[in-house]
Amino acid sequence: MRALIQRVVSADASYVNGEVISSIGKGLCVLVGISKDDTRKDIEYIVRKILSLRVFEDGEPGGKNFNKSVKDRRLEILCLSQITLYHALKGNKLDFHHAMAPAESKAFYQEFLQEMRSQYDPDLVKEGAFGEHLVIGIKNDGPVTVMLESPKSASDREEQTVPDVDG
Structure with missing residues (x-):
């Protein structure tokens, strides 16, 4: 499972005719890709990481950047299914044989x-329309964009040590 996460000032999802489906203010816009091999464990991992990812400032004068999560700040999340996160290129053509089949993927996405x-x-959790052609408006904040991918095996799910960027 993959999630492309963008810290946003605002984001919205609309049908091509302009009808707005969902919109959020400050928070995260999350594009979610589902592979044919994903399981419940992948959902749990990705959700935990999205909610814990520290990409927001303290909110205090002189506070640290990258110190608070969306959950800490009680901000909104807009989730959008995104099959193209599991593409492969065959020449210049997109191929989606790594992605979960549409019917199965819809149920899996609803579980997510x-x-x-x-x-x-x-x-605080909003969504677009699964499988529809949408127009997405994103006002990126930073810009800050993070790509997450669930580990391929249970042993890979252990937390990895990451250097402290604040020094």
């Missing part, structure tokens, strides 16, 4: 949203 809402305030 349910887990996100059960781990966070459900009113």
Whole structure:
């Protein structure tokens, strides 16, 4: 499972005709890709990481950057399914044989949203329309963009040591 996360000032998802489906203020816009091999463990890992990812400032005068999570700050999240995160190129053509099949993927994505809402305030978790052609408006904050991928095996799911960027 992959998640491309952008810290945003605001984001929205609309149908091509301009009808707005969802919109958020300050928070995270999360593009979610689902592979054919993903399991419940991948959902749990990705949701935990999204909610814990420290990409926000303290909010205090002189506070540290990259010190608070979306959950710490009680900000909004806009989740959007994104099959192209699991593409392969065949020449110049996109191939999606690594992605989960649409019917199975829709149920899996709904399970992901349910887990996100059960781990966070459900009113702060918004979504687009699965499988639809959408227009996404993103006002990136920073810009800050992070790519997450769930580990391929249970032993890989252990936390990795990351150097402290604040020094």
